[in-house]
Amino acid sequence: MNIIEMKNIKKDYPLGETVVHALRGIDLSVEEGGFISIVGPSGSGKTTLLNLIGCIDTPTEGSVKIGGEEITTLDDTDLTNIRLFKVGFIFQTFNLIPVLNLIENVEFPLLLMKENRLTKEEIRERARQCVEEVGLKEFIDHRPAELSGGQRQRVAIARALVTKPQIVLADEPTANLDSETGASILTLMKQLNKTEKTTFIFSTHDPDVLKYATDVVKIRDGLIVDKTDSSKYLRQSGVRKKPGPAKAASPAGRRK
Amino acid sequence: MGLIIKIAWRNIQRHRGKSLVVGIILFLGAMVMTIGNGVVSAMEKGLKENIMNRFTGQIVVMSSRQEQDNVIFTPLGKDVEVIAGFDKVKKVLSSQDCIAKFLPVGKGLTLILNDNGDVGYALVLGVRFEDYQKMFKNNIQLVEGKLLGNEDRGILVSSGSRKRVYDEQDFWLQPEGVPLDEKTLTPEALANKGRLDVRNSIVMMGTSQENTTMDIRMNVTGIIRYSYLNEFWKNFNLMDIESFREVFNYVTANDVVTEVPKDKQKLLDRDNFDSLFGDSVVEKVDTGTKNYDVSKLMGRRVVRKKVSVDSGAYNLIFVKLKDPGAINSSAEKLNRAFAAAGAEARAVPWKKAIGQLGDIAMIMRGATIGFVMLIFFVAIIIIMNTLSMAALERVSEIGMMRAVGAQKSFIAGMFLAETAIISFVSGGAGIIAGAVTVAVLNSLGITSENHILQLLFGGDVFRPALDGMDIVIGVVELALVTVLATLYPLKVARRITPLDAIMRD
Numbered sequence: 001m002n003i004i005e006m007k008n009i010k011k012d013y014p015l016g017e018t019v020v021h022a023l024r025g026i027d028l029s030v031e032e033g034g035f036i037s038i039v040g041p042s043g044s045g046k047t048t049l050l051n052l053i054g055c056i057d058t059p060t061e062g063s064v065k066i067g068g069e070e071i072t073t074l075d076d077t078d079l080t081n082i083r084l085f086k087v088g089f090i091f092q093t094f095n096l097i098p099v100l101n102l103i104e105n106v107e108f109p110l111l112l113m114k115e116n117r118l119t120k121e122e123i124r125e126r127a128r129q130c131v132e133e134v135g136l137k138e139f140i141d142h143r144p145a146e147l148s149g150g151q152r153q154r155v156a157i158a159r160a161l162v163t164k165p166q167i168v169l170a171d172e173p174t175a176n177l178d179s180e181t182g183a184s185i186l187t188l189m190k191q192l193n194k195t196e197k198t199t200f201i202f203s204t205h206d207p208d209v210l211k212y213a214t215d216v217v218k219i220r221d222g223l224i225v226d227k228t229d230s231s232k233y234l235r236q237s238g239v240r241k242k243p244g245p246a247k248a249a250s251p252a253g254r255r256k
Numbered sequence: 257m258g259l260i261i262k263i264a265w266r267n268i269q270r271h272r273g274k275s276l277v278v279g280i281i282l283f284l285g286a287m288v289m290t291i292g293n294g295v296v297s298a299m300e301k302g303l304k305e306n307i308m309n310r311f312t313g314q315i316v317v318m319s320s321r322q323e324q325d326n327v328i329f330t331p332l333g334k335d336v337e338v339i340a341g342f343d344k345v346k347k348v349l350s351s352q353d354c355i356a357k358f359l360p361v362g363k364g365l366t367l368i369l370n371d372n373g374d375v376g377y378a379l380v381l382g383v384r385f386e387d388y389q390k391m392f393k394n395n396i397q398l399v400e401g402k403l404l405g406n407e408d409r410g411i412l413v414s415s416g417s418r419k420r421v422y423d424e425q426d427f428w429l430q431p432e433g434v435p436l437d438e439k440t441l442t443p444e445a446l447a448n449k450g451r452l453d454v455r456n457s458i459v460m461m462g463t464s465q466e467n468t469t470m471d472i473r474m475n476v477t478g479i480i481r482y483s484y485l486n487e488f489w490k491n492f493n494l495m496d497i498e499s500f501r502e503v504f505n506y507v508t509a510n511d512v513v514t515e516v517p518k519d520k521q522k523l524l525d526r527d528n529f530d531s532l533f534g535d536s537v538v539e540k541v542d543t544g545t546k547n548y549d550v551s552k553l554m555g556r557r558v559v560r561k562k563v564s565v566d567s568g569a570y571n572l573i574f575v576k577l578k579d580p581g582a583i584n585s586s587a588e589k590l591n592r593a594f595a596a597a598g599a600e601a602r603a604v605p606w607k608k609a610i611g612q613l614g615d616i617a618m619i620m621r622g623a624t625i626g627f628v629m630l631i632f633f634v635a636i637i638i639i640m641n642t643l644s645m646a647a648l649e650r651v652s653e654i655g656m657m658r659a660v661g662a663q664k665s666f667i668a669g670m671f672l673a674e675t676a677i678i679s680f681v682s683g684g685a686g687i688i689a690g691a692v693t694v695a696v697l698n699s700l701g702i703t704s705e706n707h708i709l710q711l712l713f714g715g716d717v718f719r720p721a722l723d724g725m726d727i728v729i730g731v732v733e734l735a736l737v738t739v740l741a742t743l744y745p746l747k748v749a750r751r752i753t754p755l756d757a758i759m760r761d
Contacts, residue, residue, distance in 0.1 A: 084661025095656035
């Protein structure tokens, strides 16, 4: 079953008197439980594509279905609910709420869910588990300003995973992480991908991230130019696929 | 809700500078507003109390033929219509449960004649003086001489009128048998003390509504001033009602007519040469009716022994109510009763009757409220600007919140909570500071001779005061300011999208 279906997606951005055609007609289907990497040079439209899938932006033209639901006709409230309940987003630059401490940042989306029927204690417990999984247990009371860039990124990852979304979108998720921490996070994601059937879609340039992907979508000038399995892509790119979950099974919580 | 409050409170602490700016503005605004409310409240209360209790009562009854409701400060001293059929009006007033007491008075403008031809004027109220004092809480203070008894004849000249008479007609009025007191002389009179033309009586000429005139000499019994708002009432002199009626030729069918022997009639009317050739010198008045017929009776001369003041002619009736708060409803009730009884009278609330004084008070009130509103307008603009800037500086934070699933209402609630907390703390402190200031100002008992300030004070002493309702109004105004000041920043914050945050990064 396809959890994401995009047909003839076009996205234009006005730029002064000209129009930038960020996406020029994208067709993309992603099966539930997929682990997809989107690759392409800067300005090719990777982030725009992720934004459309994550209901952060709407296309100028075309159809986007998330879990079978057409989102291009939804209003802001419904789009926000999809972001809250179905999608976890890890931004390229880790955005945390500066006035909340680490654990409060992680539990933030759970607190927004009025329908989750979890008690405060349950919410706190689930957030604590996620924090442990990203290796930041001892920083639980720290505010974002007291954390390193990598630690903040891991908080953002924990926050994206805490709601157990159907889809996790990540824009350069390991950009601020050292290779060891990055590997441990990716291992965690892979684990969730297998156990929870969570669909992961990454935008990345990092060959180490690509090693974890099942499929790679290559995008250039707003168009998908290739969609292939990751092994083939890595072979073509001259990178040997060697998943490294064992190497970073227990992520460290040190400051970068 | 707890999450919103938590984030809002921490944001206030995080953005201390902006919170402080907004807080100080709200503090000052709330303080000025509270003081303003105290002043306005005291002014209204003071004016109401002083004018109602000491000058007019809550309701003023006048002739239904009187065109304008403004009967106290009539333009150019224009005469007030005579109430026809006072008996009927009195019966209606006496039968009303809502009325505590009432006092009929004559009111008019007389000329003051001088031997040298100079003419001045005097506003006079014709009253039974003791009744007047009882009705209006001994509002008349004696400066010199003595006050009138109910049956006494004479005029009580206000110190304001005495000064004006001296300024305009060059003679100084002094009660008979009372030596000149330098302390009571005006600076001009004091400078001319040796050559002062001191007089114990005054020749007044009144004009009837039929344009006949009568002049009488009145003994100055006393010099008076008003305890409250003397600056506004200083031109009103009080004379006994009998003399008042004489000078204005108000003669009624109820007046007792004395049959005078024929031999004395000629002597009494010796200045009327025509009458010497007539059969009857004294006209008889139709006493068969109790109703007062102005057109028939006014202006006629009769020889009177004693006037029945209770059933005579009056211009106004000041009414005090048992419930001073039920002015409009009581006036309406009275008017219905007058109509039902066929009485030619109209009841109007005191505010309408005092005309321009009420208007000035309204203007003063409006100006004070306007000043407070101006302060708030400025506060709203500054707060609005500060919060809008704050919203724009927090695009990443707000956009990220929206990206992870916060609805626009959550963002709005967060902003509103931030402003509400600042408003509650700072505004609350401002209201308390304002209340303390009002209490201090009240205790100082500031006085002023300036009549505009007296209006603002609501009396001679500045006694700003706040009651529970003023505080409630203050809190409501503060809430309104908070909401108004937050509306635009809320709009700005609500418009921030996750995409804005991403693009900014």
